[in-house]
Amino acid sequence: MTTDFGRTTLPYCSFVGVGEKRPRVGVGVGTDVLDLTAAAARFVPDRAGLFADGTLDRFLAAGADAWHEVRDALTAWVDDPSARAFLVPAAEVDLVLPFTVADYVDFYASEQHATNVGRLFRPDGEALPSAWKHLPMGYHGRAGTVVVSGTPVTRPSGQSRAASGHIDVGPSARLDLEAEIGFVVGVPSTLGRPVDVDRFEQHVFGICVVNDWSARDLQAFEYVPLGPFLAKSFATSVSPWIVPLAALSGARVEPPARDPHPPTYLQDEDPWGLDLELVVRINDTIVSRPPFASMYWTPAQMLAHLTANGASVRTGDLYASGTVSGPADDQVGSLLELSRNGAEPVKLDDGSCRTFLLDGDEVTISATAAAPGGGHIALGEVTGNVIARQP
Ligand SMILES: O=C(O)/C=C/C(=O)CC(=O)CC(=O)O
Ligand SMILES: [Ca+2]
Numbered sequence: 001m002t003t004d005f006g007r008t009t010l011p012y013c014s015f016v017g018v019g020e021k022r023p024r025v026g027v028g029v030g031t032d033v034l035d036l037t038a039a040a041a042r043f044v045p046d047r048a049g050l051f052a053d054g055t056l057d058r059f060l061a062a063g064a065d066a067w068h069e070v071r072d073a074l075t076a077w078v079d080d081p082s083a084r085a086f087l088v089p090a091a092e093v094d095l096v097l098p099f100t101v102a103d104y105v106d107f108y109a110s111e112q113h114a115t116n117v118g119r120l121f122r123p124d125g126e127a128l129p130s131a132w133k134h135l136p137m138g139y140h141g142r143a144g145t146v147v148v149s150g151t152p153v154t155r156p157s158g159q160s161r162a163a164s165g166h167i168d169v170g171p172s173a174r175l176d177l178e179a180e181i182g183f184v185v186g187v188p189s190t191l192g193r194p195v196d197v198d199r200f201e202q203h204v205f206g207i208c209v210v211n212d213w214s215a216r217d218l219q220a221f222e223y224v225p226l227g228p229f230l231a232k233s234f235a236t237s238v239s240p241w242i243v244p245l246a247a248l249s250g251a252r253v254e255p256p257a258r259d260p261h262p263p264t265y266l267q268d269e270d271p272w273g274l275d276l277e278l279v280v281r282i283n284d285t286i287v288s289r290p291p292f293a294s295m296y297w298t299p300a301q302m303l304a305h306l307t308a309n310g311a312s313v314r315t316g317d318l319y320a321s322g323t324v325s326g327p328a329d330d331q332v333g334s335l336l337e338l339s340r341n342g343a344e345p346v347k348l349d350d351g352s353c354r355t356f357l358l359d360g361d362e363v364t365i366s367a368t369a370a371a372p373g374g375g376h377i378a379l380g381e382v383t384g385n386v387i388a389r390q391p
């Protein structure tokens with residue numbers, strides 16, 4: 001589906017034109033892509049070199065002054081008649097992975113999701129892990145298997161324990177989706193120096209929509225005590241559009257109250273979350289509408305925590321929020337929660353039911369944000385088809 005971005009969001013992508021081989025950097029204008037690699041010389045000549053290689057890598061690294069200068073110049077020029085020559089319908093081009101993914105981290109920042117998963121995975125324990133309200137929990141994922149929207153996802157295979165206690169090796173029978181928002185780091189930090197919670201906007205360029213595919217049967221068997229490993233490393237899908245933070249000023253909201261108060265390094269002078277609505281579709285049936293505004297930990301707290309031990313971030317680092325789940329039954333961001341670990345199948349519009357994903361299923365997660373002047377802006381979508389494991 002082609003997203004209509006209007007003329008103010010101006011998200012970035014990387015695309016390959018009809019009959020071309022090399023990617024170009026693009027900007028979403030309405031339902032078109034503006035060829036920034038070609039057009040930059042026209043309206044922002046001093047920065048044109050940042051887009052020459054067809055990826056966002058150099059632009060991400062260039063920092064906040066460059067990000068604002070390009071966006072301001074683009075905003076002033078995009079309605080000029082001379083811009084029309086650089087537009088191509090988005091439906092006619094191939095959208096590719098827009099930046100080189102350096103490291104990938106996945107958080108666990110939704111209180112509702114963490115509570116739901118705790119109850120399902122550890123019915124005899126406390127729902128929330130004891131450290132959960134003291135720090136944004138997360139794990140290091142696999143950057144090399146981050147794929148762009150539209151890439152087919154092969155059903156993973158691995159070990160799991162059957163109800164009988166027998167250990168099976170084979171294709172996952174509990175393949176799940178996870179609806180998340182991803183944050184793209186532009187400016188690196190220095191090894192040994194944490195990024196202050198107030199310096200988020202000096203490092204993070206923008207956001208994308210993420211599906212962190214998860215094999216629940218593999219996960220349940222392997223995760224104690226080191227956490228997710230092969231259950232989540234086979235594929236993570238991202239939307240092709242990176243929406244700059246500058247387009248999201250109208251979506252800032254106060255985060256939920258913190259109890260207990262987190263330590264100083266997680267205390268922001270002016271904390272903000274984002275009012276985004278995600279929509280999860282399986283084969284065109286809307287199964288959930290997770291609200292991002294309900295996330296307990298903010299994007300700035302996640303970055304501060306990720307670097308609190310002195311670990312540095314690099315250009316192209318991607319960190320995802322963790323599954324977004326709201327309080328209502330139809331606001332949860334995974335099938336694990338929607339089907340209550342397989343006990344309550346979810347009905348699709350074609351009459352079929354799902355507990356977990358079947359081969360051939362198409363999962364699409366889209367998102368919108370509250371807009372600066374009221375209304376909503378589109379953030380694009382991430383889609384992927386499940387394909388059977390090849391023998
Ligand atoms: O064992 C648990 O509590 C659950 C772990 C996850 O599923 C981790 C994860 O991917 C985090 C998330 O997406 O919220
Ligand atoms: Ca996840």
Ligand SMILES: [Mg+2]
Pocket residue numbers: 141142212213232233234235236
């Ligand atoms: Mg993953």
